[in-house]
Amino acid sequence: MKLLLAIWKWFDERSGIGAIVVPLASHLVPSGSRWWYVFGSATLFAFLVQVVTGIALATIYVPSTAHAYASLRYLSEVAPLGAWVRGMHYFGASAMIVFVGAHMTRVFLMASYKYPREVNWLSGVGLLALTLGMGFTGQLLRWDQNAVWSTVVGASQAARMPLLGPWLVRVVLSGATIGDATLSHFFVLHVFVLPLLIAGLVGLHLHLVLRNGISEPPSAGRPVDPASYRASYDAMLAREGVPFWPHAAWRDVTFGVLVVAGIAVLGLLIGAPALDRPPDPSLAQATPRPDWYLLWYFAVLALLPHAAEDYVMVLAPLLVGLLLLSPPFLSNRGERSMRRRPWAPLLVLFALTCIGVLWRAGARERWMPDFAALPLTTESVGERSGQLPAGAAVFNTKGCLYCHAVSGRGGTRGPDLTDVGRRLSRDQIVVRILNGGPNMPAYANNLAPQQLDTLVVFLESRSRP
Amino acid sequence: MSGIPERPAGSGGEAASGSRRRFLATLAVTLGALGAAIAAFPPLGLVLEPVFRRPRVAWRPVGRIGAFALGETVRVSFENSGVLPWDGVSARTGAWLRRVGEREFIAFSLNCTHLGCPVTWQPGANLFMCPCHGGVYDSDGKVAGGPPPRPLSRYAVRIRGDQVEIESERIPIG
Numbered sequence A: 001m002k003l004l005l006a007i008w009k010w011f012d013e014r015s016g017i018g019a020i021v022v023p024l025a026s027h028l029v030p031s032g033s034r035w036w037y038v039f040g041s042a043t044l045f046a047f048l049v050q051v052v053t054g055i056a057l058a059t060i061y062v063p064s065t066a067h068a069y070a071s072l073r074y075l076s077e078v079a080p081l082g083a084w085v086r087g088m089h090y091f092g093a094s095a096m097i098v099f100v101g102a103h104m105t106r107v108f109l110m111a112s113y114k115y116p117r118e119v120n121w122l123s124g125v126g127l128l129a130l131t132l133g134m135g136f137t138g139q140l141l142r143w144d145q146n147a148v149w150s151t152v153v154g155a156s157q158a159a160r161m162p163l164l165g166p167w168l169v170r171v172v173l174s175g176a177t178i179g180d181a182t183l184s185h186f187f188v189l190h191v192f193v194l195p196l197l198i199a200g201l202v203g204l205h206l207h208l209v210l211r212n213g214i215s216e217p218p219s220a221g222r223p224v225d226p227a228s229y230r231a232s233y234d235a236m237l238a239r240e241g242v243p244f245w246p247h248a249a250w251r252d253v254t255f256g257v258l259v260v261a262g263i264a265v266l267g268l269l270i271g272a273p274a275l276d277r278p279p280d281p282s283l284a285q286a287t288p289r290p291d292w293y294l295l296w297y298f299a300v301l302a303l304l305p306h307a308a309e310d311y312v313m314v315l316a317p318l319l320v321g322l323l324l325l326s327p328p329f330l331s332n333r334g335e336r337s338m339r340r341r342p343w344a345p346l347l348v349l350f351a352l353t354c355i356g357v358l359w360r361a362g363a364r365e366r367w368m369p370d371f372a373a374l375p376l377t378t379e380s381v382g383e384r385s386g387q388l389p390a391g392a393a394v395f396n397t398k399g400c401l402y403c404h405a406v407s408g409r410g411g412t413r414g415p416d417l418t419d420v421g422r423r424l425s426r427d428q429i430v431v432r433i434l435n436g437g438p439n440m441p442a443y444a445n446n447l448a449p450q451q452l453d454t455l456v457v458f459l460e461s462r463s464r465p
Numbered sequence B: 001m002s003g004i005p006e007r008p009a010g011s012g013g014e015a016a017s018g019s020r021r022r023f024l025a026t027l028a029v030t031l032g033a034l035g036a037a038i039a040a041f042p043p044l045g046l047v048l049e050p051v052f053r054r055p056r057v058a059w060r061p062v063g064r065i066g067a068f069a070l071g072e073t074v075r076v077s078f079e080n081s082g083v084l085p086w087d088g089v090s091a092r093t094g095a096w097l098r099r100v101g102e103r104e105f106i107a108f109s110l111n112c113t114h115l116g117c118p119v120t121w122q123p124g125a126n127l128f129m130c131p132c133h134g135g136v137y138d139s140d141g142k143v144a145g146g147p148p149p150r151p152l153s154r155y156a157v158r159i160r161g162d163q164v165e166i167e168s169e170r171i172p173i174g
């Protein structure tokens, strides 16, 4: 112990590290800062988990299109602890997204982005964007069938950009086709570029937290005035501040350790998403979908009115970015309390509801045709011979089944036709079939007259509740 | 915080001339920028080269003429143009190939024009269908329903000897 102390003294005298760390640890923070303030540090803890598990994964993962999949299989099925580490990396990513969101919501509700903490907010938005970028590139490194086609979907969105589209496709794919550069560039982004940027921005963010102090819990009637804020903040600290270490830090550590433990337990019990088929872009069997945190955006792309698509795909991300950056510019002074800013919780509620509704839609995917739908049987038809089974056969083979259900069999993309005979007249049914609709193909040239007849007779007979 | 002694600008003999100070600062910044540019140019070029490289055009054989029945639409797979030895299975790409005449073929892209998902040919329904958002194309590749904005793209097909070949250049999206 004595020796250690002596070594430290020797080192400290020469490095001056103590003179830097001690004031940081003992700096005063507002005493009212309670559990609301732990989300930022929780994100940092989750990020550290990502760094450690990521380094471990990189010792086995091979970033080449020919071998990535095999190395992932090895990692998940053979390597001791491999599946656990993969699971931790997945839940660590999820935790980062959750706590970035929670932290941002807390800061917004308490208006902590007002003077002098505008740059804290802006750097935080940058960190959110980088975190999502890590999520997307990370999902693609899971180089299976789903990942390959997700890359294509990502590139197709970039292709919608006016003028720059074709060029952007080549930027996303790092070339004219999916190839080795595609994966290795995503790997480099995920492992070197984005983490370095995150580390840099985290450094700035923490520096700002120290320089500007943790925002005091707001109270109504105490507005922020840039001219006098710093002086009154310092006076408040001198009056009632407590040293960060350990009076506030213990909460950060406690919560952070819970987060880390949660990541480890979920990673062990649930694990990372299972690998899809091997990545073969020549196979048409694929239904690419994003990981859960982007599922709501997936729903946006599916549910959009078709005419609005080009604009939304290009402008919406831009708009959302500007919107997130805007609060400190719209108002960096005045009341911070939610009681004087009742629109703030409403706005948060609105945003969460939107994301929630879209997220649910994204999880249910009712817009996807069901190519695996079981064909109608004699039971669902009700008769063994005659026109009804013949009509049902047309229903099965002509693809109606993929989108429409009858008596519980079939897809959900189009209306359920179990009782269509009661809702529509014969003529209406014929018109629908021949002309189609915005989402339904017209079958006028695709059905023989006799097929049409039996199909219509079959559908007309569908009137059971 | 730091203990480095500072001389106030403009004091002392040599710094008396502000222009010398300005010159040295400009020199240092310019040289620094130059050094950074020199160090950055080759690596940036290496990274961005695949983005700017002109795609090669390659004709890929997909099978003998006789292997395709008239009027049938089947999935064929072939290699991308610029393929590298270590690309593995990801270098493959596919198309829906239909024989429409004795020596005439049409090759449709796998990629839905909506967001690039792989469309599948449904022989019973005579339609191409997309699994992602329910885009539907008729047998000519024209949009029959759903979100796709444009007809399915096609690849050029040619016949060399008794081999059917597809022109592979870039991924048919955008």
Ligand code: FES
Pocket (backbone or CB within 6 Å): B112, B113, B114, B115, B116, B117, B130, B131, B132, B133, B134, B135, B146, B147, B148
């Ligand atoms: S990608 Fe085909 S419908 Fe959306």
